[in-house]
Amino acid sequence: PQQCNLAGSWKNDLGSKMYVSKVDDKGNFLGEYHTAVSSAQKPIEPSPLVGSQHLDEDGQCTFGFTVNWKFSDSTAVFVGQCFAEKGEEILQTSWLLREKVDSQSSNWKATRTGQNTFTRMC
Numbered sequence: 001p002q003q004c005n006l007a008g009s010w011k012n013d014l015g016s017k018m019y020v021s022k023v024d025d026k027g028n029f030l031g032e033y034h035t036a037v038s039s040a041q042k043p044i045e046p047s048p049l050v051g052s053q054h055l056d057e058d059g060q061c062t063f064g065f066t067v068n069w070k071f072s073d074s075t076a077v078f079v080g081q082c083f084a085e086k087g088e089e090i091l092q093t094s095w096l097l098r099e100k101v102d103s104q105s106s107n108w109k110a111t112r113t114g115q116n117t118f119t120r121m122c
């Protein structure tokens with residue numbers, strides 16, 4: 001099957017959108033993350049993302065990327081794999097969201113984790 005290339009537009013199960021620029025010959029990529037999460041304090045502005053993917057031939061590559069949220073003092077890292085099912089590409093990811101806390105006494109509650117599925121937007 002064709003190589004999994006993350007370049008393009010993706011949408012996750014929250015309705016957030018991710019636009020990945022071209023992937024270079026080392027698998028590195030840049031992009032923008034447009035969150036659909038309403039809890040975001042300031043109006044939704046795109047957040048930059050930086051990532052890296054494997055370029056193995058079987059089209060089911062693993063990858064990781066970091067989102068530096070522009071509307072809050074937080075950072076998310078996503079790790080996952082691209083699956084090609086019946087011609088559809090699906091990104092299965094797990095994420096860690098680190099929100100800035102005021103003191104180490106709150107450090108325990110500063111990191112949340114979860115999972116997101118992304119599919120290509122037409």
Ligand SMILES: O=C1C=CC(=NNc2ccccc2C(=O)O)C=C1
Binds near residue numbers: 037073
């Ligand atoms: O400061 C914040 C607060 C909530 C956020 N939620 N978005 C996410 C968090 C984890 C994974 C996906 C998303 C998303 O927006 O799709 C992001 C930054």
